Amino acid sequence: MNFEWFVSRRYLRAKRRQKFISLISVISVLGVMVGVMALIVVLSVYTGFTEGLRDQIIGINAHVLVQSYSGAIARPDPVLEKIQTVPGVVAATPVIYGQALVSSGRASTGISLRGIDPATAGKVLAIEQKIREGDFRALQSTGGLPAVILGIELARQLRVSVGGKVRLISPNGPLSPMGVLPRVLTCRVSGVFETGMFEYDSSIGFTSLATARSLTGLDRGVHGIEVRVEDVDRADQVAAAISTALGPMFSVRDWMRINKNLFAALKLEKVGIFIALDLIILVAALNIISALVMVVMEKRRDIAILKSMGATGSAIIRIFFYQGAVIGAIGTTLGTLAGLALCWLLKTYPIIELPRNVYPMSTMPIKVVPLDVTVIAISAMLITLAATLYPSWQAARVRPAEALSYE
DSSP states (O other), X not given: OOHHHHXXXXXXXXXXXXXXXXHXXXXXXXXXXXXXXXXXXXXXXXXXXXXXXXXXXXXXXXXXXXXETTBSBSOHHHHHHHXXXXXXXXXXXXXXXXXXXXXXXXXXXXXXXXXXXXXXHHHHOSTGGGEEEEOGGGGGOOSSSOEEEEEHHHHHHHTOOTTOEEEEEESOOOEETTEEOOEEEEEEEEEEEXXXXXXXXXXXXXXXXXXXXXXXXXXXXXXXXXXXXXXXXXXXXHHHHHHHHHOTTEEEEEHHHHTHHHHHHHHHHHHHHHHHHHHHHHHHHHHHHHHHHHHHHHTHHHHHHHHHTTOOHHHHHHHHXXXXXXXXXXXXXXXXXXXXXXXXXXXXSOOSBOOTTTSSSSBOOOOOOHHHHHHHHHHHHHHHHHHTHHHHHHHHTOOHHHHTTTO
């Protein structure tokens, strides 16, 4: 055991008249621990929320959306073939978008209608896995009334269930001397889906391409082509490859670009939260400074004796640097363990429930990212080590002649 570490350990052990200094050291350890624990838990919740939101968004939407600058894609089949040859593309499906008024006789509201191809849409969208009632394949039925699938909140607003009838009213009708005649179509509710996002569940409906064409007045072609890629995080690279393959007449946007503002805001908020919670560790670092300053004042005579026996200024600095480092290391270790334990507890037992009409998930989302934990631990140690510099420098400046002049 080297000399500096031996003396530092002795100073960490409080004697009777140094109980107050020891109490401040304990408070400093607790401050670092609480700061590290809070950072790990909050950032894990925030990461879980962001990824949960991402999964909800790309579950009901495609990873990449291809549209034509000239309007509708008149001949979608050749475009689909080109898209499917691009590396990284898993599947593609045509889509028609429309707005309509939906009425059940008991209530009415607006609906964002999507016409899809049931044969290929299940390979691109996760809508089939989100069906709570009914059958997704009923959209392929050619007999009887056209089928429509509604979000669960939308079905509740209309007070309809599977097998019920709704009326879709579209403003895209033919012109007449009296103005634009609306297109009216009676449909049968063949399914109810639930994504977990109130905005989607209360406003979106799915129907077949033929039904969407009759409502929107689109004679041929589709409004866009939705694409699923192999790696969600590389969707932007695949989108760039698709754009190169199709040429400049097509707009190709990945899910990151479509929701750019939302995820940029979430990323900025995460950085802000990290900085704000780091202030807790900074407060604990101030406690470390005060504790070490009081130790220096208490140990001036000891420091003078050590220097008179040959201890250098750098050795004195290391003594107090080690003392602060021990406080920081203990607080960081305990905080990391407590934060990980609390994250495990919240993830294993869904103690906190969230309102479904406000948040896109029903329970507190938790995702521990090893990189975040590492950054938190390193930043806590750096802050606590920086807090030891001033007291250590003050200790190194003690002059033996002055400190021992009245002894």
